[in-house]
Amino acid sequence: MALSDVDIRACLKKKLIRIEPLHPSQIGPASVDLTLSDEWYSFKKRLMGKPVDLSRTPFTEAFHMKRASCKTLAPGELCLGKTVEKITLPPGIIGKLEGRSRYARMGLIIHITAALVHPGSSNHQVLEIVNLAPFPVVLRSGMRISQILFEEMRTPTARPYAKFGQIARRQ
Numbered sequence: 199m200a201l202s203d204v205d206i207r208a209c210l211k212k213k214l215i216r217i218e219p220l221h222p223s224q225i226g227p228a229s230v231d232l233t234l235s236d237e238w239y240s241f242k243k244r245l246m247g248k249p250v251d252l253s254r255t256p257f258t259e260a261f262h263m264k265r266a267s268c269k270t271l272a273p274g275e276l277c278l279g280k281t282v283e284k285i286t287l288p289p290g291i292i293g294k295l296e297g298r299s300r301y302a303r304m305g306l307i308i309h310i311t312a313a314l315v316h317p318g319s320s321n322h323q324v325l326e327i328v329n330l331a332p333f334p335v336v337l338r339s340g341m342r343i344s345q346i347l348f349e350e351m352r353t354p355t356a357r358p359y360a361k362f363g364q365i366a367r368r369q
Contacts, residue, residue, distance in 0.1 A: 232346055261278065273333065297345075306331065309344075310328065
């Protein structure tokens with residue numbers, strides 16, 4: 199069952215869901231808006247134009263991180279962005295990341311396939327941002343670029359992500 203704004207506020211009050219920091223205006227009818235931090239991850243230039251064996255190339259070797267208040271994405275370019283908000287979920291609730299329509303209409307994709315926020319997570323979300331527009335776009339830290347929806351699971355997981363996830367402990 200998807201959570202409404204009433205459900206989300208109740209879960210926040212009971213501390214079942216924690217979102218830090220959170221301004222009440224970020225809560226919509228069935229989601230919470232998430233903002234971009236000043237961390238941007240881009241592909242390392244030495245990889246450009248060469249085949250990359252994904253089974254042997256870890257994320258840390260493919261990307262470099264830069265802190266900046268803004269990032270310009272060329273048409274077709276991908277970068278990773280991180281949310282300001284740290285989201286902590288109990289074992290019985292999942293989150294789903296979505297883009298916001300105002301940016302989608304301008305050709306911006308906020309996640310490619312990694313939309314699931316696992317039950318038991320406690321981390322910042324990494325967004326896979328792609329510019330499909332025929333013009334460069336400027337992204338700024340603090341933009342409400344994404345939203346998260348929440349759903350209750352029928353049975354809580356026996357493997358909470360913060361405990362069993364490989365990457366979760368480092369975000």
